[in-house]
Amino acid sequence: VVSAGTYGYRMDLVTLDDIRAAAENIRGLAVRTPVLPWLAGDGLALKPECLQPTGAFKVRGARHAVACLPADRRAAGVITHSSGNHAQALAYAARAVGVRCVVVMPEVAPSVKIAGTRALGAEVVLVPPAERESRMAKLAAERGLSPIPPYDHRDVIAGQGTVGLEILEDVPDVDVVLVPVGGGGLASGVATAVKALRPSAAVVGVEPEFAADARDSLAAGSVVRWPVERAYQTIADALRTPLSELTLAHLSARLDGIVTVSDDEIRDTIGRLARSARLVAEPGGAAAVAAYLYHRAELPAGRTVAVVSGGNLDPQLLRSLL
């Protein structure tokens, strides 16, 4: 565990009130997931965000960010360049309020992701990978679209923080919350809610060994980016992204530590969750559970909840793990 909290970054951090406002906004669109006792997990409980529409917690932040836009900007539509779970979540959130959503994707994106995003009513613009950001900026300016990034955004972080709020509602005496860290939006929001409501509880981030850039960033006090060829080794595609300045500031102030897990541990955990928790988790979604199963000695003791952050898994991979 690398201890955090000593990093002196000054930035306007999300507050508990921001998260409470998000909880109002997401009602009816995001599912109020329960906390599941997991008999095979020997004291571990699960927060199954893989059950959200579009299969990940991302719908919370996307919905809240769309809701927070001034009415005239919202009416003009939104845009993003994620090709992962955030893209489908934003398309879903935009469709729910009847506004246009444009998703800029690399030409090499899997056709199933392109089709999935289109099926939710979004316009998909395919570009060479290096042009994603510039094309998004250009389209946003031309069409008056509001960019909603996957994690580098206060409203998105506040939306993801509702996961922490709900954990505290259901398990007020929780001692440890385990949360996967990719770009850090989920961990930032969850840590904000949990530490505000129960300072004695520990919030621990979980990363794949192959993409432990958040651990390094917290230790360095600045955003450390791992080379793409290194981070892309991990099976946990949702956790390959680096932090942003904003999420680093949140995690520095509010996260109690980081634990890393191996890809083999993640694979084994996916099979165990399917067999005995009746949940299909994607690799990034299983990471926090893997930390509990394989690294308990590195964790604080006590009543623990792990966030199963997503479930968009290649069926062939699941098949191979059963």
Place this chain on the structure above:
Amino acid sequence: VVSAGTYGYRMDLVTLDDIRAAAENIRGLAVRTPVLPWLAGDGLALKPECLQPTGAFKVRGARHAVACLPADRRAAGVITHSSGNHAQALAYAARAVGVRCVVVMPEVAPSVKIAGTRALGAEVVLVPPAERESRMAKLAAERGLSPIPPYDHRDVIAGQGTVGLEILEDVPDVDVVLVPVGGGGLASGVATAVKALRPSAAVVGVEPEFAADARDSLAAGSVVRWPVERAYQTIADALRTPLSELTLAHLSARLDGIVTVSDDEIRDTIGRLARSARLVAEPGGAAAVAAYLYHRAELPAGRTVAVVSGGNLDPQLLRSLL
């Protein structure tokens, strides 16, 4: 659809107040499952009871039945002879209040089920299949244990009815509720809650073609038992059991109809639920969803919720369906 409601059986049926009392009793032990919008289901929402501890709705009825025992009888312990989901649910409910649970199982029961029940603290007594009922009666008398059957019991039905109560809380304008029918306890409870709170909503039972004994029983006006060699053809092991007089009386008065599904439809639905709803369902648990996917023309129109009643699936079967 075979219409019901014409069967004149007189029996003391479970009431909405009974179910409301059960809702109080199960709090904290059964999970308050959400209703999940299912994007791939084209308007269908899911009530994922496979997420309950021990993997099925059964914990609701078991918990309530244990809670309803007079204190002195409860202290002496409980007994059942189910080898399916009810056995583990009763063991779990008994352990939660610290009372003895004995489960009489056929010697031929799968060792994984025996081990699972023992792991929950129950005493498993193995007997020749034909002696299950007599041995249970003998043990109950000798040790003062209270028999808690899987469905032929008012408190069990009231407990299962909390599924219907929760569906109405989350989807007050529901038009159709689809519920699997095995022994009929779940369908009896759900129909009681739904028809009391929203008489305009239709509650439709779903059976496998190979075990359509509830359809026949409703048509005949008395409990029809299918030959074991016929009912045991279906993959949906949880739905092979016949109704009891008590569940037939409830279904006759309160169910709007029965739809049957094929085993192939069930198999296909298990794969679809894993791939796009991130849920592992057992065959009986997938039956109501299969009715929606394959027999929509036989169903009333409108906003529909299907109960995914359980998820205790052989991992090899899931693997073969992915």
